[in-house]
Amino acid sequence: MTEAMKRRLFGVAALAVAGAALFYVGMSDMGDDLxxxxxxxxxxxxxxxxxxxxxxxxxxxxxxxxxxxxxxxxxxxxxxxxxxxxxxxxxxxxxxxxxxxxxxxxxxxxxxxxxxxxxxxxxHSNEYEAPDGHPPEVQTTLVDE
Amino acid sequence: MSTEAVASAPAPTKSRFHWEHLVGLLGLVLLVAGQYMGLFVAPPERMMGEVGRILYTHVPAAWLAMVAFTVAFVTAVAHLFTGRRGLDWATEAAVEVGAMLNVLLLIQGSIFARPTWGVWWTWDPRLTASAIMLLTFVGVLMLRGAVRDPDRRATWTSVATVLAYVNIPITYFSVKWWRSLHQIQSSPETVADPMVFVLRLNAFAFLFIMIWFIARRWRLAQTLARADEAPPLPAQEAT
Known part of the structure:
Protein backbone atom coordinates (compact mmCIF):
# COMPACT_ATOMS: atom_id res chain seq x y z
CA MET A 1 0.00 0.00 0.00
CA THR A 2 1.41 3.37 -0.95
CA GLU A 3 1.72 6.24 1.49
CA ALA A 4 -1.03 8.17 -0.33
CA MET A 5 -3.44 5.25 -0.10
CA LYS A 6 -2.68 4.79 3.58
CA ARG A 7 -3.31 8.46 4.23
CA ARG A 8 -6.66 8.36 2.40
CA LEU A 9 -7.63 5.28 4.38
CA PHE A 10 -6.84 7.21 7.59
CA GLY A 11 -9.02 10.01 6.25
CA VAL A 12 -11.99 7.73 5.59
CA ALA A 13 -11.55 6.02 8.99
CA ALA A 14 -11.33 9.34 10.88
CA LEU A 15 -14.44 10.68 9.15
CA ALA A 16 -16.32 7.46 9.88
CA VAL A 17 -15.38 7.48 13.57
CA ALA A 18 -16.21 11.19 13.90
CA GLY A 19 -19.54 10.73 12.12
CA ALA A 20 -20.48 7.72 14.25
CA ALA A 21 -19.60 9.57 17.47
CA LEU A 22 -21.67 12.58 16.48
CA PHE A 23 -24.58 10.39 15.43
CA TYR A 24 -24.44 8.56 18.75
CA VAL A 25 -24.41 11.74 20.85
CA GLY A 26 -27.09 13.39 18.75
CA MET A 27 -29.44 10.42 18.57
CA SER A 28 -28.97 8.86 22.00
CA ASP A 29 -31.21 9.91 24.86
CA MET A 30 -28.19 10.88 26.95
CA GLY A 31 -29.94 14.10 27.88
CA ASP A 32 -32.68 12.18 29.69
CA ASP A 33 -30.33 10.62 32.21
CA LEU A 34 -27.85 13.42 32.50
CA HIS A 124 -31.33 34.91 30.70
CA SER A 125 -33.50 34.34 27.64
CA ASN A 126 -32.12 34.61 24.11
CA GLU A 127 -33.88 37.97 23.74
CA TYR A 128 -31.83 41.13 23.76
CA GLU A 129 -34.07 44.13 24.02
CA ALA A 130 -33.54 47.79 24.47
CA PRO A 131 -35.12 49.07 27.71
CA ASP A 132 -38.86 49.63 27.22
CA GLY A 133 -38.51 49.66 23.45
CA HIS A 134 -37.69 53.36 23.37
CA PRO A 135 -35.57 54.55 20.47
CA PRO A 136 -31.88 54.12 21.32
CA GLU A 137 -31.13 57.84 21.78
CA VAL A 138 -33.78 58.15 24.48
CA GLN A 139 -32.77 55.04 26.39
CA THR A 140 -29.11 55.84 26.54
CA THR A 141 -29.85 59.13 28.24
CA LEU A 142 -32.48 57.58 30.49
CA VAL A 143 -30.21 54.83 31.69
CA ASP A 144 -27.19 57.07 32.13
CA GLU A 145 -28.98 59.20 34.71
CA MET B 1 28.56 23.36 -7.50
CA SER B 2 28.45 25.78 -4.64
CA THR B 3 26.54 28.32 -6.71
CA GLU B 4 23.81 25.73 -7.38
CA ALA B 5 23.44 25.05 -3.70
CA VAL B 6 23.06 28.71 -3.04
CA ALA B 7 20.41 29.02 -5.74
CA SER B 8 18.30 26.20 -4.32
CA ALA B 9 18.47 27.53 -0.79
CA PRO B 10 15.39 29.39 0.45
CA ALA B 11 15.23 32.98 -0.64
CA PRO B 12 16.23 35.38 2.13
CA THR B 13 13.24 36.84 3.91
CA LYS B 14 12.18 40.03 2.22
CA SER B 15 9.55 42.32 3.63
CA ARG B 16 7.06 41.78 0.84
CA PHE B 17 3.52 43.04 1.04
CA HIS B 18 0.97 40.25 1.34
CA TRP B 19 -2.73 40.44 0.54
CA GLU B 20 -3.81 39.42 4.04
CA HIS B 21 -2.60 42.72 5.49
CA LEU B 22 -5.39 44.49 3.60
CA VAL B 23 -7.91 42.07 5.11
CA GLY B 24 -6.39 42.63 8.55
CA LEU B 25 -6.51 46.39 8.15
CA LEU B 26 -10.18 46.19 7.15
CA GLY B 27 -10.80 43.98 10.19
CA LEU B 28 -9.10 46.43 12.56
CA VAL B 29 -11.06 49.38 11.16
CA LEU B 30 -14.32 47.44 11.53
CA LEU B 31 -13.29 46.35 15.05
CA VAL B 32 -12.69 49.92 16.20
CA ALA B 33 -15.98 51.07 14.65
CA GLY B 34 -17.89 48.04 15.93
CA GLN B 35 -16.57 48.27 19.48
CA TYR B 36 -17.21 52.02 19.56
CA MET B 37 -20.81 51.42 18.48
CA GLY B 38 -21.17 48.53 20.89
CA LEU B 39 -19.96 50.61 23.82
CA PHE B 40 -21.46 54.02 23.08
CA VAL B 41 -24.10 53.90 20.34
CA ALA B 42 -26.07 50.67 20.85
CA PRO B 43 -28.68 50.74 23.60
CA PRO B 44 -28.05 48.95 26.91
CA GLU B 45 -29.90 45.68 27.33
CA ARG B 46 -33.23 45.83 29.15
CA MET B 47 -32.41 43.19 31.78
CA MET B 48 -28.62 43.12 31.79
CA GLY B 49 -28.00 46.84 31.36
CA GLU B 50 -24.48 47.89 30.37
CA VAL B 51 -23.09 44.41 31.00
CA GLY B 52 -25.06 43.20 27.98
CA ARG B 53 -22.56 45.01 25.76
CA ILE B 54 -20.09 42.14 26.12
CA LEU B 55 -22.40 40.45 23.61
CA TYR B 56 -20.47 42.27 20.89
CA THR B 57 -17.22 40.46 21.63
CA HIS B 58 -18.44 37.24 23.25
CA VAL B 59 -20.71 36.15 20.40
CA PRO B 60 -18.23 37.00 17.57
CA ALA B 61 -15.49 35.10 19.46
CA ALA B 62 -17.79 32.07 19.72
CA TRP B 63 -18.79 32.17 16.07
CA LEU B 64 -15.29 32.70 14.76
CA ALA B 65 -13.73 30.05 17.00
CA MET B 66 -16.13 27.61 15.37
CA VAL B 67 -15.39 29.01 11.90
CA ALA B 68 -11.63 28.65 12.50
CA PHE B 69 -12.05 25.04 13.65
CA THR B 70 -14.23 24.40 10.59
CA VAL B 71 -11.46 25.74 8.36
CA ALA B 72 -9.07 23.36 10.16
CA PHE B 73 -11.47 20.45 9.62
CA VAL B 74 -11.78 21.15 5.88
CA THR B 75 -8.01 21.54 5.36
CA ALA B 76 -7.35 18.42 7.47
CA VAL B 77 -9.71 16.29 5.35
CA ALA B 78 -8.30 17.82 2.15
CA HIS B 79 -4.78 17.08 3.35
CA LEU B 80 -5.60 13.44 4.03
CA PHE B 81 -6.94 13.04 0.49
CA THR B 82 -4.38 15.11 -1.42
CA GLY B 83 -1.27 15.02 0.76
CA ARG B 84 -0.48 18.65 0.01
CA ARG B 85 1.84 20.14 2.62
CA GLY B 86 0.27 23.60 2.37
CA LEU B 87 -3.01 22.19 3.67
CA ASP B 88 -1.22 20.86 6.74
CA TRP B 89 0.16 24.32 7.46
CA ALA B 90 -3.36 25.70 7.06
CA THR B 91 -4.69 23.17 9.60
CA GLU B 92 -2.00 24.14 12.09
CA ALA B 93 -2.71 27.85 11.57
CA ALA B 94 -6.49 27.49 11.86
CA VAL B 95 -6.32 25.27 14.97
CA GLU B 96 -4.03 27.75 16.73
CA VAL B 97 -6.18 30.76 15.85
CA GLY B 98 -9.33 28.83 16.78
CA ALA B 99 -7.84 27.88 20.16
CA MET B 100 -6.97 31.52 20.80
CA LEU B 101 -10.56 32.57 20.02
CA ASN B 102 -11.81 29.73 22.22
CA VAL B 103 -9.76 31.04 25.17
CA LEU B 104 -11.17 34.51 24.52
CA LEU B 105 -14.67 33.03 24.39
CA LEU B 106 -14.32 31.29 27.76
CA ILE B 107 -12.83 34.33 29.50
CA GLN B 108 -15.49 36.68 28.13
CA GLY B 109 -18.24 34.19 28.92
CA SER B 110 -17.05 34.00 32.51
CA ILE B 111 -17.02 37.82 32.81
CA PHE B 112 -20.52 37.84 31.26
CA ALA B 113 -21.80 35.10 33.57
CA ARG B 114 -20.82 36.60 36.92
CA PRO B 115 -23.07 39.69 36.85
CA THR B 116 -25.90 38.10 34.83
CA TRP B 117 -26.20 34.50 36.05
CA GLY B 118 -24.46 35.09 39.37
CA VAL B 119 -21.55 32.66 38.95
CA TRP B 120 -18.19 32.74 37.17
CA TRP B 121 -18.57 29.16 36.02
CA THR B 122 -21.07 26.31 36.21
CA TRP B 123 -21.01 22.84 34.63
CA ASP B 124 -23.77 23.65 32.21
CA PRO B 125 -23.72 21.61 28.95
CA ARG B 126 -22.74 24.59 26.77
CA LEU B 127 -19.93 25.69 29.07
CA THR B 128 -18.66 22.15 29.50
CA ALA B 129 -18.71 21.52 25.73
CA SER B 130 -16.85 24.80 25.08
CA ALA B 131 -14.17 23.84 27.61
CA ILE B 132 -13.81 20.37 26.05
CA MET B 133 -13.55 22.04 22.65
CA LEU B 134 -10.53 24.04 23.82
CA LEU B 135 -8.89 21.05 25.53
CA THR B 136 -9.25 18.76 22.48
CA PHE B 137 -7.73 21.29 20.09
CA VAL B 138 -4.91 22.08 22.52
CA GLY B 139 -4.46 18.30 22.52
CA VAL B 140 -4.16 18.36 18.72
CA LEU B 141 -1.42 20.98 18.99
CA MET B 142 0.41 18.99 21.68
CA LEU B 143 0.25 15.85 19.54
CA ARG B 144 1.57 17.87 16.63
CA GLY B 145 4.43 19.16 18.70
CA ALA B 146 5.42 15.63 19.67
CA VAL B 147 5.92 14.25 16.14
CA ARG B 148 9.21 15.02 14.39
CA ASP B 149 8.68 13.56 10.90
CA PRO B 150 6.81 16.15 8.76
CA ASP B 151 4.73 13.60 6.80
CA ARG B 152 3.69 11.65 9.85
CA ARG B 153 3.06 14.88 11.77
CA ALA B 154 0.77 16.12 9.00
CA THR B 155 -1.22 12.86 8.89
CA TRP B 156 -1.59 12.65 12.66
CA THR B 157 -2.58 16.31 12.92
CA SER B 158 -5.22 15.85 10.23
CA VAL B 159 -6.70 12.70 11.80
CA ALA B 160 -6.74 14.31 15.27
CA THR B 161 -8.36 17.47 13.89
CA VAL B 162 -11.13 15.46 12.19
CA LEU B 163 -11.81 13.61 15.46
CA ALA B 164 -11.69 16.78 17.58
CA TYR B 165 -14.14 18.47 15.23
CA VAL B 166 -16.95 16.19 16.45
CA ASN B 167 -17.27 18.53 19.41
CA ILE B 168 -18.12 21.60 17.31
CA PRO B 169 -21.67 20.50 16.33
CA ILE B 170 -22.10 19.13 19.88
CA THR B 171 -21.15 22.51 21.34
CA TYR B 172 -23.41 24.32 18.91
CA PHE B 173 -26.44 22.13 19.58
CA SER B 174 -25.75 21.62 23.31
CA VAL B 175 -28.22 24.35 24.26
CA LYS B 176 -30.95 22.67 22.20
CA TRP B 177 -30.23 19.05 23.06
CA TRP B 178 -29.80 19.47 26.81
CA ARG B 179 -31.17 21.61 29.58
CA SER B 180 -28.76 24.42 30.16
CA LEU B 181 -28.32 27.69 31.96
CA HIS B 182 -26.86 29.23 28.81
CA GLN B 183 -29.57 30.65 26.58
CA ILE B 184 -30.29 29.09 23.20
CA GLN B 185 -29.08 30.77 20.02
CA SER B 186 -30.43 34.24 19.42
CA SER B 187 -31.67 35.24 15.98
CA PRO B 188 -32.37 38.64 14.42
CA GLU B 189 -35.97 38.15 15.59
CA THR B 190 -34.94 37.92 19.24
CA VAL B 191 -32.39 40.73 19.18
CA ALA B 192 -33.30 44.43 18.87
CA ASP B 193 -32.44 45.91 15.45
CA PRO B 194 -29.70 48.34 16.52
CA MET B 195 -27.98 45.49 18.40
CA VAL B 196 -28.16 43.16 15.38
CA PHE B 197 -26.32 45.67 13.22
CA VAL B 198 -23.55 46.26 15.77
CA LEU B 199 -23.21 42.51 16.33
CA ARG B 200 -22.83 41.90 12.59
CA LEU B 201 -20.25 44.66 12.31
CA ASN B 202 -18.18 43.06 15.06
CA ALA B 203 -18.64 39.58 13.61
CA PHE B 204 -17.19 40.75 10.29
CA ALA B 205 -14.35 42.50 12.14
CA PHE B 206 -13.52 39.21 13.91
CA LEU B 207 -13.85 37.30 10.61
CA PHE B 208 -11.35 39.51 8.78
CA ILE B 209 -8.92 39.49 11.71
CA MET B 210 -9.24 35.70 11.87
CA ILE B 211 -8.39 35.42 8.15
CA TRP B 212 -5.44 37.76 8.71
CA PHE B 213 -4.12 35.73 11.64
CA ILE B 214 -4.56 32.38 9.87
CA ALA B 215 -2.82 33.67 6.73
CA ARG B 216 0.07 35.08 8.76
CA ARG B 217 0.40 31.85 10.73
CA TRP B 218 0.30 29.87 7.48
CA ARG B 219 3.21 31.88 6.09
CA LEU B 220 5.15 31.33 9.32
CA ALA B 221 4.54 27.57 9.05
CA GLN B 222 5.69 27.69 5.42
CA THR B 223 8.85 29.58 6.32
CA LEU B 224 9.65 27.17 9.17
CA ALA B 225 9.04 24.13 6.96
CA ARG B 226 11.30 25.48 4.24
CA ALA B 227 14.04 26.25 6.73
CA ASP B 228 13.63 22.73 8.11
CA GLU B 229 13.92 21.10 4.71
CA ALA B 230 16.50 23.41 3.18
CA PRO B 231 19.59 21.70 1.79
CA PRO B 232 22.72 22.02 3.92
CA LEU B 233 24.55 25.27 3.55
CA PRO B 234 27.53 25.19 1.16
CA ALA B 235 29.98 25.69 4.01
CA GLN B 236 28.65 22.64 5.82
CA GLU B 237 28.57 20.67 2.58
CA ALA B 238 32.26 21.30 2.06
CA THR B 239 33.30 19.91 5.42
Missing part, protein backbone atom coordinates in the same frame (compact mmCIF):
# COMPACT_ATOMS: atom_id res chain seq x y z
CA UNK A 35 -29.53 16.69 33.28
CA UNK A 36 -28.10 20.01 34.40
CA UNK A 37 -31.14 20.71 36.56
CA UNK A 38 -34.37 19.04 37.66
CA UNK A 39 -37.80 20.50 37.13
CA UNK A 40 -40.14 20.90 40.13
CA UNK A 41 -42.26 18.00 38.81
CA UNK A 42 -39.25 15.68 38.64
CA UNK A 43 -38.01 16.74 42.05
CA UNK A 44 -41.37 16.13 43.71
CA UNK A 45 -41.80 12.78 41.94
CA UNK A 46 -38.38 11.52 43.05
CA UNK A 47 -38.48 10.57 46.72
CA UNK A 48 -34.73 9.83 46.70
CA UNK A 49 -34.04 13.49 45.90
CA UNK A 50 -34.77 14.48 49.49
CA UNK A 51 -31.63 15.70 51.25
CA UNK A 52 -29.49 15.17 48.14
CA UNK A 53 -27.72 18.15 46.61
CA UNK A 54 -29.34 18.87 43.26
CA UNK A 55 -30.08 21.77 40.96
CA UNK A 56 -33.66 22.83 40.58
CA UNK A 57 -34.69 24.94 37.60
CA UNK A 58 -37.84 26.74 36.59
CA UNK A 59 -39.56 30.11 36.66
CA UNK A 60 -39.73 32.36 39.70
CA UNK A 61 -43.49 32.46 40.21
CA UNK A 62 -44.76 36.04 40.04
CA UNK A 63 -46.06 37.33 43.37
CA UNK A 64 -44.03 34.91 45.49
CA UNK A 65 -40.74 36.77 45.94
CA UNK A 66 -40.03 37.98 49.45
CA UNK A 67 -36.51 39.34 49.45
CA UNK A 68 -34.88 40.99 52.45
CA UNK A 69 -31.62 42.38 51.07
CA UNK A 70 -30.25 43.51 54.43
CA UNK A 71 -30.85 40.18 56.11
CA UNK A 72 -29.65 38.42 52.93
CA UNK A 73 -32.68 36.16 52.83
CA UNK A 74 -34.97 35.49 49.91
CA UNK A 75 -38.05 33.29 49.70
CA UNK A 76 -39.76 32.50 46.44
CA UNK A 77 -41.43 29.67 44.54
CA UNK A 78 -39.97 27.86 41.53
CA UNK A 79 -42.60 26.54 39.13
CA UNK A 80 -42.67 24.62 35.85
CA UNK A 81 -46.35 25.24 35.28
CA UNK A 82 -47.47 21.89 36.73
CA UNK A 83 -45.75 21.77 40.08
CA UNK A 84 -44.03 24.26 42.31
CA UNK A 85 -41.40 24.13 45.03
CA UNK A 86 -40.95 26.77 47.74
CA UNK A 87 -37.33 27.94 47.95
CA UNK A 88 -35.48 29.53 50.84
CA UNK A 89 -32.28 31.25 49.82
CA UNK A 90 -29.62 32.44 52.23
CA UNK A 91 -27.46 35.11 50.66
CA UNK A 92 -28.56 37.59 48.04
CA UNK A 93 -29.47 36.31 44.58
CA UNK A 94 -27.72 38.03 41.64
CA UNK A 95 -28.81 41.52 40.63
CA UNK A 96 -30.88 40.40 37.67
CA UNK A 97 -33.01 38.16 39.85
CA UNK A 98 -36.72 39.04 39.81
CA UNK A 99 -40.16 37.50 39.53
CA UNK A 100 -41.12 35.83 36.28
CA UNK A 101 -37.48 35.09 35.30
CA UNK A 102 -35.90 31.67 34.79
CA UNK A 103 -33.66 30.54 37.65
CA UNK A 104 -31.57 27.54 38.64
CA UNK A 105 -30.93 26.96 42.36
CA UNK A 106 -28.40 24.57 43.90
CA UNK A 107 -29.23 22.99 47.21
CA UNK A 108 -31.34 20.38 49.01
CA UNK A 109 -35.01 19.67 49.29
CA UNK A 110 -35.81 19.32 52.99
CA UNK A 111 -38.26 16.84 54.45
CA UNK A 112 -40.56 19.81 55.06
CA UNK A 113 -40.79 20.32 51.29
CA UNK A 114 -38.76 23.54 51.30
CA UNK A 115 -35.75 23.71 48.99
CA UNK A 116 -32.81 25.34 50.77
CA UNK A 117 -30.11 26.98 48.71
CA UNK A 118 -27.27 29.44 48.95
CA UNK A 119 -26.66 29.62 45.22
CA UNK A 120 -29.16 31.12 42.81
CA UNK A 121 -28.34 31.43 39.12
CA UNK A 122 -30.41 33.53 36.76
CA UNK A 123 -31.19 32.18 33.31
Missing amino acids: VYYWTPSELIAAAEAKEATVRLGGMVKPGTLDWDRDAQQARFTITDGDHEVPVHCTGNPPQMFREGIGAVVEGKLGTDGVFRTDRVMVK
